[in-house]
Amino acid sequence: MIEVIFLGTGGIKPTPERNVPSIAIRIDGEITLFDAGEGTLRQMEIAGISPMKVKRIFITHFHGDHYLGIPALVQTMSLWKRRDPLHIYGPEGASTFIENLLKSGYFEPPFDVIVHEIPGKYRLKFENYEIWSFEVSHGIPALGYVFKERDKRGNFDLEKIKRLGLKPGSWMKELEKKKILEINGTIIRLSDVTGPKKRGAKIVYTGDTEPCENVTLFSKRATILIHEATYVSEEDRGESYHTTIREACETWHDSKAKMLVMFHRGPRYSYAEYKRKVFEICPQAIVPRDFDRIIVKGENDVLLKVR
Ligand SMILES: [Zn+2]
Ligand SMILES: [Zn+2]
Numbered sequence: 001m002i003e004v005i006f007l008g009t010g011g012i013k014p015t016p017e018r019n020v021p022s023i024a025i026r027i028d029g030e031i032t033l034f035d036a037g038e039g040t041l042r043q044m045e046i047a048g049i050s051p052m053k054v055k056r057i058f059i060t061h062f063h064g065d066h067y068l069g070i071p072a073l074v075q076t077m078s079l080w081k082r083r084d085p086l087h088i089y090g091p092e093g094a095s096t097f098i099e100n101l102l103k104s105g106y107f108e109p110p111f112d113v114i115v116h117e118i119p120g121k122y123r124l125k126f127e128n129y130e131i132w133s134f135e136v137s138h139g140i141p142a143l144g145y146v147f148k149e150r151d152k153r154g155n156f157d158l159e160k161i162k163r164l165g166l167k168p169g170s171w172m173k174e175l176e177k178k179k180i181l182e183i184n185g186t187i188i189r190l191s192d193v194t195g196p197k198k199r200g201a202k203i204v205y206t207g208d209t210e211p212c213e214n215v216t217l218f219s220k221r222a223t224i225l226i227h228e229a230t231y232v233s234e235e236d237r238g239e240s241y242h243t244t245i246r247e248a249c250e251t252w253h254d255s256k257a258k259m260l261v262m263f264h265r266g267p268r269y270s271y272a273e274y275k276r277k278v279f280e281i282c283p284q285a286i287v288p289r290d291f292d293r294i295i296v297k298g299e300n301d302v303l304l305k306v307r
Contacts, residue, residue, distance in 0.1 A: 007043035011264030020065035040069030059090035060207025061142035136209035149200030225257035228264035249282035
């Protein structure tokens with residue numbers, strides 16, 4: 001099971017109603033953060049997420065509302081005597097920006113902070129998931145990210161087992177571990193006796209961007225597309241490199257992603273006003289508040305849990 005926790009759903013600056021962007025993804029007890037705007041530590045405290053469980057932080061770009069929460073997180077981890085390394089990923093400039101941030105104030109983390117600068121399109125493989133990055137269009141180096149759960153093997157297929165002249169037994173556990181076994185002189189592969197693979201969930205987060213072809217490309221048939229939709233109209237958006245509700249909705253239709261989340265709401269809109277606009281323009285879209293969660297049990301099994 002994967003849990004997507006919205007720690008901050010607003011953009012540009014916090015309002016009494018919502019904080020600036022941060023999304024936590026929990027898988028197997030481990031937390032990955034996507035963006036960490038100012039105040040993320042407090043949001044985690046309210047959501048009951050320990051900073052000590054954060055293994056990796058992915059920053060989409062270096063505008064203050066997306067990364068200024070990092071020093072507070074690292075200082076708290078230091079106070080709590082963290083020993084595990086912390087990996088921070090971000091676009092061009094990440095090393096310099098984060099190094100400078102961590103030099104401010106009287107503290108020295110007792111653990112390694114390892115900064116990885118990602119050159120646009122990239123693929124990172126971890127134990128149970130992969131992260132893919134892609135360039136978006138925001139006037140400065142900026143990335144979107146895909147969290148791709150690893151595909152899982154299909155269930156054991158009793159028909160297939162029977163056809164091979166075998167009977168279910170303890171060899172199944174061994175085969176699961178070794179992937180290939182010799183049974184009565186015959187080589188059996190795991191795929192010979194299991195059904196089709198179950199595709200892992202795919203969660204896409206755009207960060208800040210104007211409408212951008214790469215988003216459509218990378219969110220093809222995603223489970224969840226978390227798209228920035230800072231403005232309710234083109235008039236409000238003006239010349240800024242952001243997306244409107246209508247544009248986010250169009251990208252979602254093109255991508256054929258299952259669920260659309262409108263994210264990074266501009267501070268000028270109240271929740272009710274913004275939600276009303278979304279309902280008019282793109283009624284299927286989800287508008288989370290801070291601390292709402294999405295439970296992902298499979299590629300096609302998602303459930304919004306309101307706080
Ligand atoms: Zn922003
Ligand atoms: Zn920005």
